[in-house]
Amino acid sequence: MIKRSVLFAIALLLLYAAYVSYGNAVPVSQHQWQDNTIRTQNYSYTDSLHKKDVIIGTSLTAMMEPNTLPGDVYMLVYPGMSVVNGIITLKENNIAPKYIFIEENAVLKPVNTDFNDYIFGDIHFYSKKYFPFLRDCYQPVGQAAGFVERHSAARVQFFSDWIFNPVLRVFQSNPKATIDKEAHYRELKRRRNMVDTAALISSFTQLKNELKWLEDRGTRIYFYATPTHPDVFKCKQSKAVMDAFKKYFPPGKYNYFEIPDVSQYTQLHDQLHLDKPSAIRYARVFSKELNSARGH
Amino acid sequence: MLFTDAKFVYFLLVVFALFYIKPLKKYQTQILIAASLLFYYFNSTTFLILLLFSASMNVLFSWLITNSNSFKTRKTFVTIGITLNVLVLVFFKYGLMLVSTFTNETSEVYNFFMIMGLPIGISFYTFEGISLLFDTYKARNSPGYKPVKQNFFTHVKNVFLFISFFPHLIAGPILRANHFFPQIETKHIKNINWQYCFRKLVLGFFLKLVVANNLQYFTAWLQSPAMDNLSSLTLFVLILGFTFQLFADFAGYSYIALGLAGLFGYQLEENFDYPFVSSSLSELWRRWHITLSSFLRYYVYTNLLGGGRRGKVVSLINIFLTMVLAGLWHGSKWSFAIWGSIHGSALVIEHLIKKGTKSWGFTKVRNVLGWVISYFFVIVPCMALFRFPTLQGAIDYAILFLNNTDYKDDYRLITYLCLYSSPIVLMHLLYKYKNTRPVHYVFNKADYLVYGPMLFFIVVNGAQSSPFIYFNF
Numbered sequence: 001m002i003k004r005s006v007l008f009a010i011a012l013l014l015l016y017a018a019y020v021s022y023g024n025a026v027p028v029s030q031h032q033w034q035d036n037t038i039r040t041q042n043y044s045y046t047d048s049l050h051k052k053d054v055i056i057g058t059s060l061t062a063m064m065e066p067n068t069l070p071g072d073v074y075m076l077v078y079p080g081m082s083v084v085n086g087i088i089t090l091k092e093n094n095i096a097p098k099y100i101f102i103e104e105n106a107v108l109k110p111v112n113t114d115f116n117d118y119i120f121g122d123i124h125f126y127s128k129k130y131f132p133f134l135r136d137c138y139q140p141v142g143q144a145a146g147f148v149e150r151h152s153a154a155r156v157q158f159f160s161d162w163i164f165n166p167v168l169r170v171f172q173s174n175p176k177a178t179i180d181k182e183a184h185y186r187e188l189k190r191r192r193n194m195v196d197t198a199a200l201i202s203s204f205t206q207l208k209n210e211l212k213w214l215e216d217r218g219t220r221i222y223f224y225a226t227p228t229h230p231d232v233f234k235c236k237q238s239k240a241v242m243d244a245f246k247k248y249f250p251p252g253k254y255n256y257f258e259i260p261d262v263s264q265y266t267q268l269h270d271q272l273h274l275d276k277p278s279a280i281r282y283a284r285v286f287s288k289e290l291n292s293a294r295g296h
Numbered sequence: 297m298l299f300t301d302a303k304f305v306y307f308l309l310v311v312f313a314l315f316y317i318k319p320l321k322k323y324q325t326q327i328l329i330a331a332s333l334l335f336y337y338f339n340s341t342t343f344l345i346l347l348l349f350s351a352s353m354n355v356l357f358s359w360l361i362t363n364s365n366s367f368k369t370r371k372t373f374v375t376i377g378i379t380l381n382v383l384v385l386v387f388f389k390y391g392l393m394l395v396s397t398f399t400n401e402t403s404e405v406y407n408f409f410m411i412m413g414l415p416i417g418i419s420f421y422t423f424e425g426i427s428l429l430f431d432t433y434k435a436r437n438s439p440g441y442k443p444v445k446q447n448f449f450t451h452v453k454n455v456f457l458f459i460s461f462f463p464h465l466i467a468g469p470i471l472r473a474n475h476f477f478p479q480i481e482t483k484h485i486k487n488i489n490w491q492y493c494f495r496k497l498v499l500g501f502f503l504k505l506v507v508a509n510n511l512q513y514f515t516a517w518l519q520s521p522a523m524d525n526l527s528s529l530t531l532f533v534l535i536l537g538f539t540f541q542l543f544a545d546f547a548g549y550s551y552i553a554l555g556l557a558g559l560f561g562y563q564l565e566e567n568f569d570y571p572f573v574s575s576s577l578s579e580l581w582r583r584w585h586i587t588l589s590s591f592l593r594y595y596v597y598t599n600l601l602g603g604g605r606r607g608k609v610v611s612l613i614n615i616f617l618t619m620v621l622a623g624l625w626h627g628s629k630w631s632f633a634i635w636g637s638i639h640g641s642a643l644v645i646e647h648l649i650k651k652g653t654k655s656w657g658f659t660k661v662r663n664v665l666g667w668v669i670s671y672f673f674v675i676v677p678c679m680a681l682f683r684f685p686t687l688q689g690a691i692d693y694a695i696l697f698l699n700n701t702d703y704k705d706d707y708r709l710i711t712y713l714c715l716y717s718s719p720i721v722l723m724h725l726l727y728k729y730k731n732t733r734p735v736h737y738v739f740n741k742a743d744y745l746v747y748g749p750m751l752f753f754i755v756v757n758g759a760q761s762s763p764f765i766y767f768n769f
Contacts, residue, residue: 001743002494008748009755016756030712031513037760118760121302139757141510141715149711156707160529165701168528176699179692184521 016140020133027137030145036078038137040089040119045129049074050095053294056086057103060226063274068283070290073101082109085116087210092120096217099294101257104225104245105238108196108203192235200240204248222293223249224257227265227282228272257289297338299552300505300761307335308556315560316485324483325453328560332462336417339466343415346388347460353380354425355455358432359448367437374433378426385422388415393628417466419625421459423591424471428458430595431473454480463556467549467764469567469587476562483561493558495747500551501758502719502750507544509759511537511716514709518683520692527703530710531696537713539679540720543571545765546585570727572720575663576650577643577670588625592618612647616640626682631690635681642674 019025029035043049052074055061059079066075076086083102088111090096118124128135211221223245225233232238245256265278274282297303311331315324337344357377364370386394392409399406446454458476459465515538517523523531550567557564571584581589597603597618604611616637623636646666653662680690729735738745 001491001747004744005494005498005747005751008744009751012749012752013755016752030510033513033760114760114762123302134756140753141712141757145708145711145715148715149707152711153707156529156705156710160527160705164529164532168698168701171698172701173698177695178699179520179524179695181521181524 017131017133020138025133025138025143027135028139028142028146029137030139030142032079034136034142036081036115037119038135039076039078041128041135041137043074043076043089044093044119044125045132045135050093050097052097053099053101053290054086054090054097055101055103055290056083057101057226058083058106058109060105060228060273061103063226063276063279064283064286065279068280069287070296073290077103078115081115082111083107084111084206084210087207087214088116089119091210091213092116096214096219098218099220099222100214101222101224101290101293104223104241105228107207107241107245108199108237111206189231189235192232192237195237195240200244204244208248220255221249222255222257224286224289225259227260227262227274227278230262232272233262255293257286257293260285297335298761298763299549299556300501300509307331308559312559315483321482325457325480328462329453329456329460332457332460332465335462336460336465340416343418346384346415346418347421350381350384350421350425351456351459353377354428354459355452358428358455359451361429361432361436362451364436370433370436374429377429381422381425381429385418388412388418390624390628393630397630414628420468420470421465423588424459424473426595427471427591428455428473430599435474461557461562463553463560463562464564467546467553468585469550469553469564470591471564471587472591475565479562487561489558493555495743496551496555496558498747498750498754500548500553500555501754502548503544503551504548504764505758505761506750506753507716507719508541508548508765509762510757511541511544511713512762513759514713514716515541515683517709518693520689523693523696525703526696526700526709527705528697528700530703530706531693531700533710533713535676535679535683535693535697537717538683539676540717542679542682542765543568543584544720549764570724572671572724573728574670575666577639577646577674580670580675581643588622592622592625596621612644615643615647619643629685631681631684631687634687635678638674638678638681642670 027038029038052072055069055073055075055077057075057077058081059077061075062077062079064075069075076089078085083106086102090100132138214221225242227233260282265274265282297307311327314320314327314331320327333344333347336347354377357373357380360373361370361377364373391412392406395403395405395409454477457480458471458473461471461476464471515534517526518531518534518538523534526534547568554564554566565587567586569583569586571580574580574583597614601614601617602610603614617640619640620633620636623632623634623639626632626635656662677694680693681687684690684693726735726739730739
């Protein structure tokens with residue numbers, strides 16, 4: 001039974017490899033976490049990308065579309081994770097770009113070591129390098145999801161409109177009960193005005209240690225801050241972070257982009273991230289900074 | 297170090313080789329104890345000392361109970377031993393909850409408990425300690441008691457292995473002393489039931505890596521403010537997805553634990569028996585986390601509270617109290633007590649309805665109704681109390697669910713949730729129809745048609761390893 005199961009699994013793997021190689025499989029990202037994985041795997045397994053300069057950031061930078069930025073720059077951005085994850089990716093690949101641009105705003109986000117362990121663990125890294133059908137962008141569920149969604153959306157909508165919602169409406173109070181949506185932002189604001197000195201020291205010490213590897217290989221490092229809501233941009237925590245940057249990475253020895261005029265980017269989709277029109281406008285300013293830093 | 301980490305594979309290979317190597321055969325128990333303590337050390341360095349203390353305490357009291365000739369002294373020892381176990385659990389697991397109820401977040405006591413954190417697996421190994429002391433006491437008092445001649449060193453070895461055996465150490469199944477102790481003997485590689493181990497391991501890894509670990513990225517939408525603009529249907533599918541994620545995560549862990557224990561010649565008790573086919577709440581609790589349910593039924597409901605010996609009303613109160621305790625066992629938050637109270641109240645109501653409608657017939661209709669009411673009105677809605685860290689979060693979810701009927705459904709999210717939940721539905725359907733000819737044929741003659749695809753999905757569609765949800769309990 002064990003032997004037959006293993007043989008059957010191998011047969012399925014071979015069929016699937018043939019489908020990915022010769023069928024019409026397209027890379028699919030199922031969720032934000034997988035976006036990060038796919039972006040890193042693309043970078044690691046595509047030699048031509050290694051020559052590009054690199055932007056390392058978080059979800060704040062990710063709001064800018066890659067096609068709105070210069071083509072010779074790769075966005076190694078990780079929504080939900082730390083910029084240090086981006087630097088670890090470069091180290092693991094043993095790549096020191098000529099220029100890297102590091103986002104300052106969310107530097108206190110803790111490093112997710114599980115993420116890099118998953119991608120660069122020997123078994124995962126080499127199996128996915130040499131067998132592309134094993135890469136996360138070709139997972140069978142991701143491949144099937146589009147087909148299933150197309151064929152079931154109408155049925156789901158029928159069920160939702162004619163059965164599920166009418167039944168629920170019977171239980172709705174009049175007027176409708178509401179939740180305190182602002183509570184979340186109040187809590188965020190409260191936290192942003194708290195400065196954890198120990199966390200600050202530990203984050204900057206780690207960033208400095210990780211960057212040393214790149215500096216030793218001649219990489220030129222630039223820091224930049226993306227615009228956010230003025231309240232967030234000027235909160236106590238942001239101020240402490242900016243001060244710490246100047247202390248750990250003194251201007252003169254390190255390079256900084258000009259601080260953006262946050263009053264120009266008031267359209268934000270959640271009081272933190274730029275919305276689409278703002279992101280396009282900021283990308284123009286950012287691209288100019290990128291080009292002038294590299295002497296283009 | 298999780299069961300799903302690559303590091304664990306190396307650890308397992310080394311332990312397996314040492315365990316069966318001929319010159320070391322007489323040290324098998326010591327090898328497993330050392331490996332288990334090392335495994336715990338990798339997962340929770342600080343609290344290894346607490347595990348050692350708990351195990352030593354139970355070694356001492358079980359030894360004293362066994363070797364005491366007076367009934368009164370034995371009763372004193374078992375009472376002290378169980379009380380100490382409970383105190384350890386209350387201090388380390390419920391300290392923060394109790395302190396935060398009576399003091400504010402700036403107090404020093406609060407900070408102390410906040411920094412201390414929760415020792416991994418404490419609920420499991422403390423319950424095993426209680427089981428050991430109580431079973432020893434019961435056995436020692438039974439009329440046909442035959443003393444087992446063993447020296448103190450052997451007793452220490454056996455108890456340490458019982459409590460710390462790494463497959464079950466962190467998240468169960470909760471072992472019963474009288475089931476595990478008779479299995480402690482020299483093991484031989486030729487006696488391993490490879491097919492049993494293979495089945496359990498493949499199913500366990502499939503549930504954890506393919507189902508639970510993928511579902512977690514979608515159920516992450518169940519938090520404010522991400523869920524604020526989702527439609528009622530999307531919110532419903534999300535909580536349903538979380539129910540399946542919780543099952544896949546914990547059942548996956550339990551199956552892996554069974555498979556790993558099997559590799560070392562030990563058979564642990566099953567923890568899940570297709571819970572989603574249950575047609576009532578009482579049946580669900582006989583099929584979900586079976587080792588906890590049977591622990592609570594035997595030690596708390598029957599022996600501590602007196603079960604149904606003092607009349608029907610007291611019996612129903614005891615059911616309710618047992619479920620409140622079951623709720624609190626799951627987490628040191630009052631929302632878990634509310635979760636337990638709702639389940640307890642529902643169980644009491646179910647008992648009363650069942651008694652009143654016994655003679656009505658229509659068994660099939662009643663079973664379907666029981667299934668619908670149990671799942672869609674009790675189990676799934678109560679999952680919100682499990683999912684959200686605060687009671688307010690669960691209340692917000694309920695308000696959004698009832699009011700967001702005019703929002704657009706997120707078909708993409710619904711599709712992924714349904715796709716990743718489908719193996720759970722399929723495995724329960726196969727179980728339900730196990731006696732039909734095609735299903736019977738597959739499971740008896742061609743089960744590679746089931747395990748082969750699971751292996752394929754583990755390789756191609758497994759998500760990143762992440763901690764098991766029950767580690768928090």
